[in-house]
Amino acid sequence: MNKIDLENYGLDQRIxxxxxxxxxxxxxxxxxxxxxxxxxxxxxxxxxxxVSGKFAFDAxxxxxxxxxGDWVMIDRTEADSGHAVIHQVLSRKSLFERKAAGTGGGSxxxxxxxxxxxxxxxxxxxxxxxxxxxxxxxxWNSMARPVVVxxxxxxxxxxAARLREISAVRxxxxxxxxxxxxxxxxxxIAAYLAPGKTIVFLGSSGVGKSTIINHLIGAxxxxxxxxxxxxxxxxxxTHRQLLRLPGGGVVIDTPGMRELHLDSADLSxxxxxxxxxxxxxxxxxxxxxxEPGCAVKAAVESGHLSEKRLENYRKLQKELGYExxxxxxxxxxxxxxxxxxxxxxxxxxxxxxxxxxx
Numbered sequence: 001m002n003k004i005d006l007e008n009y010g011l012d013q014r015i016x017x018x019x020x021x022x023x024x025x026x027x028x029x030x031x032x033x034x035x036x037x038x039x040x041x042x043x044x045x046x047x048x049x050x051v052s053g054k055f056a057f058d059a060x061x062x063x064x065x066x067x068x069g070d071w072v073m074i075d076r077t078e079a080d081s082g083h084a085v086i087h088q089v090l091s092r093k094s095l096f097e098r099k100a101a102g103t104g105g106g107s108x109x110x111x112x113x114x115x116x117x118x119x120x121x122x123x124x125x126x127x128x129x130x131x132x133x134x135x136x137x138x139x140w141n142s143m144a145r146p147v148v149v150x151x152x153x154x155x156x157x158x159x160a161a162r163l164r165e166i167s168a169v170r171x172x173x174x175x176x177x178x179x180x181x182x183x184x185x186x187x188x189i190a191a192y193l194a195p196g197k198t199i200v201f202l203g204s205s206g207v208g209k210s211t212i213i214n215h216l217i218g219a220x221x222x223x224x225x226x227x228x229x230x231x232x233x234x235x236x237x238t239h240r241q242l243l244r245l246p247g248g249g250v251v252i253d254t255p256g257m258r259e260l261h262l263d264s265a266d267l268s269x270x271x272x273x274x275x276x277x278x279x280x281x282x283x284x285x286x287x288x289x290x291e292p293g294c295a296v297k298a299a300v301e302s303g304h305l306s307e308k309r310l311e312n313y314r315k316l317q318k319e320l321g322y323e324x325x326x327x328x329x330x331x332x333x334x335x336x337x338x339x340x341x342x343x344x345x346x347x348x349x350x351x352x353x354x355x356x357x358x
Contacts, residue, residue, distance in 0.1 A: 004043050009242075009250055010113065010198050015071050018090050025073040025087055030066045031242040038066055040074065040084065047079035051086045061106060063097070064089070068240040069112040069198060069252055094143040096200060099261035107263045111200045111240060111252045116192055117146040120203030120212070123156035123177075130312045133169050133270060134260055135202060137316060140269035144200075146173050147192065151208035153179040168306060171272045180211045190216065195248030205256025213251055217243065222253060262319045271313045273305065288314075 009029050019027040031046065032039035038049045049072070051065065059065055066072050066089050073088040092112045100108040117139040121132055132148065139146035148170055156162055159177065166175055178185025189212065192199065201209040210222035221243065240254050268275050274296060278286065282293025288310065290297065299305035 004041065004045060006041070006043060007196055008244060008248060009041060010196050011071075012196065014093070015090060019071070019073060022073045022088060025075060026077050027090075028072055028074050028077075028084070029242065030068050030070045030072060033066070033068050033240055037083075038086065040072065040086075042074065042077040042084070044077040045079060047077070047084050049074055049084035049086050055087060062100075063107050063109050067095075067109045067112050068242050069114060069200070071113060096138065096142045096202065097263055098138060098257070099263040110202075110254055110257075114142075114144050114198040114200040114252060116197070116199045117142060117144050118149045118189075118199055118201045118209075118212075119146055120149045120151055120201060120207045120209050122152040122207040123150050123159070123162055124152050126204055126207055127162065129165055129169055130308070131204070131260075132166075133309070133312050134262070134316065136169070136171070136173065137265035137267055137270040138260070138262065139202070140266035141264055148173055148175045149185075149189065149203075149212070150175065150177045151179070151212070153177050153184055154181040169270075169309065171270060178212065180208060180215070183215070186212070186215055190247075193245060193247060193249045197249040198242075198252065199249070200252040200254065202254055203256065207256070209253060209256075213243065213253055216245055216251065218246060262316060265316065265320060267313065267316060267320070271309075271316075274310065274313050277305070 006027065006029065011027070011029070015027065019025075026042055028040040028042035028049070030038050030040050030049075036050060039046055040049045051059075056065075066086055070092065071090040072086045073090065074084040074086055076082075076084050094114055095112045096110040096114075096117065097107050098110060100106045119132065119135045119139060121127060121135075136146055136148075148166065150162070150166070153159060163175070163177075176185050176188045178189065193216070201213065203209055214220050214222055240252060242250055242252050244250050277295045277299050278288070280295035281288070281291070283291055286294050286296070288294050288296040296305065296310065300307050300310055
């Protein structure tokens, strides 16, 4: 059996160093997740795995469990000796997190350890700037760089107009326009790929994520379906999975998300224009609802800022619990969401500093 080079799956020095701390265990990457069962790739190939009883008992919540893209430590690498047992999830350099669907609350991690986030949105009836702002807010918070991928350009009557609309919300994000009809934009997408790099594809159902991935792989490995009668794509992908590309690097395909509720997000990046304007308001705690000297409302009145964009900014702030907070309170709330408290944040920073000294 040929040994698999896990560096092609993104194994780097950071992961190797952390993995070396666990004796008698082997490093592997999660490629698929099915309820309590996982498919992982290790040095001797793919095998099924499940978490140990101790792992499940010690897990604080569902965000502690492995997800597609995670690097984990397992007890075996031979598929013919039963399911591997996952004993440890290694630290994540990036993750895409949303509020879990339904009424139960809590967070759900969609994917982990990626370098780029491809936010796919079709240029036909699925086009929605407010949804894009929502995706960008979570993508910037993931610690990876987002790229907006506009699909089905052949179905767009006025591409220039759409691009003008996008330019007002993309804020420092690359935009790629593509179409599966004439393979437009696929060379631009391929330029982002590189050995060891991981790209996660996100977007609504039927926007063409699987079609792009099939093209990159050079084979119909993912099922695709045509358009519905209302010109929207059909939902095809049913679970998250990580796939290796022939030229190097890997991609993570995700199902279309019917609900994308925010649990944490980086509005300071996705709404940089509004937050920059807010620093020019006369009052530091300006709510932008009618106070004198409000630079944000002045920008709306002059046509430099869309009223709908401001409304969505407020909506997302409210969803995150940030509405009505001044800059100091806002910073404290962000730290609380990320670390639990300012003290815990400082402790983690000290631990990281000491680890780097070793």
